[in-house]
Each structure stands twice: as C-alpha cells, then as structure tokens.
Amino acid sequence: QQQVKQSPQSLIVQKGGISIINCAYENTAFDYFPWYQQFPGKGPALLIAIRPDVSEKKEGRFTISFNKSAKQFSLHIMDSQPGDSATYFCAASKRGAQKLVFGQGTRLTINP
Amino acid sequence: GAGVSQSPSNKVTEKGKDVELRCDPISGHTALYWYRQRLGQGLEFLIYFQGNSAPDKSGLPSDRFSAERTGESVSTLTIQRTQQEDSAVYLCASSSTRARSPHLHFGNGTRLTVT
Numbered sequence: 001q002q003q004v005k006q007s008p009q010s011l012i013v014q015k016g017g018i019s020i021i022n023c024a025y026e027n028t029a030f031d032y033f034p035w036y037q038q039f040p041g042k043g044p045a046l047l048i049a050i051r052p053d054v055s056e057k058k059e060g061r062f063t064i065s066f067n068k069s070a071k072q073f074s075l076h077i078m079d080s081q082p083g084d085s086a087t088y089f090c091a092a093s094k095r096g097a098q099k100l101v102f103g104q105g106t107r108l109t110i111n112p
Numbered sequence: 113g114a115g116v117s118q119s120p121s122n123k124v125t126e127k128g129k130d131v132e133l134r135c136d137p138i139s140g141h142t143a144l145y146w147y148r149q150r151l152g153q154g155l156e157f158l159i160y161f162q163g164n165s166a167p168d169k170s171g172l173p174s175d176r177f178s179a180e181r182t183g184e185s186v187s188t189l190t191i192q193r194t195q196q197e198d199s200a201v202y203l204c205a206s207s208s209t210r211a212r213s214p215h216l217h218f219g220n221g222t223r224l225t226v227t
Binding site: 041045093098099104105 | 116143145147152153154155157160162168203205207209212213214215216217218219220221
C-alpha cells in the first residue's frame with residue numbers, strides 16, 4: 001500500500017517555465033511534508049518542507065502548495081533552470097515520528 | 113562538517129555471496145535509516161535505528177537482510193546469499209531527534225551489483 005502517491009513519473013519543461021509535481025496522501029495523521037532533491041550519483045537532500053497549518057511556503061524559486069481538505073500537496077519550481085534537472089521526492093511523516101514515507105519520485109528534465 | 117559516509121561506494125558480488133555495507137552517520141545524530149533504491153525507482157524503507165535499537169525493521173525484505181548499529185555511530189547492513197534482485201543502491205541517512213520533525217541527511221549510497 002503506497003501511502004504517498006506522486007505524479008508525474010517524469011516531466012520535461014523548457015528553461016524559464018514552471019515545473020509542477022504533485023503528491024497525494026491518505027493518512028490524516030501525517031503532519032510534516034518535505035520535498036527532497038536527488039542528483040545522479042548523490043543521495044537525496046532536503047529542499048523545502050511544509051506543515052499543514054499553512055497553505056503555502058516559498059523559498060526562492062521553490063514553492064510548496066498544500067491543500068489539507070484534498071490531502072494533496074505540490075512543488076512548484078518557477079523560472080526552471082537546467083541545473084534543476086534532478087529527481088524529486090515528496091515525503092510525509094506522522095506527528096512525533098522519525099520515519100519518512102516517500103513518494104515514487106519524479107524525474108525532472110529542464111531543456112535549455 | 114562531515115556528512116553521512118557510506119562504504120564501499122560500489123560493490124560487485126557473485127550471486128550467493130554475503131556482503132556488508134557500512135554507514136557512518138553525522139556525529140550526534142541518534143536516528144539512522146537504511147533505504148533501498150532500485151534503478152529509476154523510489155526510496156524503499158528498510159530499517160530505522162534509534163540509538164542502537166531498531167524500533168522499526170518492517171522494511172527488511174527477507175531474513176537474508178540484517179542490520180546492526182554500534183552505539184550511536186556506525187551501522188552495517190548485511191545481505192546474505194545475495195540474489196540478482198538485490199542489485200540496487202543502498203542509501204543510509206541520519207537525523208537528529210532533537211528536531212521536531214525528521215530532517216534526513218543522506219549519504220551517496222552503495223551501488224550493489226549482483227552478477
């Protein structure tokens with residue numbers, strides 16, 4: 001049973017465009033939603049995270065939008081750059097828990 | 113400071129052999145995790161350590177897989193009688209449980225190829 005569903009599996013965006021990756025969850029006990037970025041040959045690294053008490057969080061060109069009623073959250077990358085080409089994972093954890101449940105990942109390619 | 117270190121970075125082994133993968137977490141991080149990533153796939157949870165105890169080993173795929181941790185430092189993941197389906201990148205991560213939520217710091221993984 002996949003607790004966090006991520007889409008699309010792969011995404012190609014032109015340089016300067018907006019990249020959007022979506023995740024959905026079922027477990028209402030989740031209260032922390034991070035996004036991780038992974039470059040080839042490297043481990044994933046935390047990019048940005050949100051809690052359900054806010055609907056949006058922005059850090060530079062990266063924004064998380066959170067819809068608690070729909071149990072969905074998404075990552076938006078504005079003005080996408082070739083250096084953003086990577087695999088992105090959404091994740092979730094329960095309050096007080098130390099374990100993250102990851103989505104299946106999205107391979108993002110930004111064409112120059 | 114030093115990040116999570118994993119060794120070896122690459123391991124090629126013959127089917128049926130045992131392998132040991134090592135993880136050195138960030139100093140002071142009490143939580144340690146092992147994940148498996150098959151080619152082009154997501155992150156599959158294997159086991160989680162809090163200190164040297166493993167409260168969650170629900171992701172270990174079979175009894176051929178085992179892991180241990182010495183104190184709050186080094187961890188080893190052992191795969192016995194390796195099979196071709198064990199080929200994957202094995203990622204280790206650590207986190208500080210002083211934080212409200214888990215911020216996992218990953219190593220670069222060990223790429224295991226079983227021939």
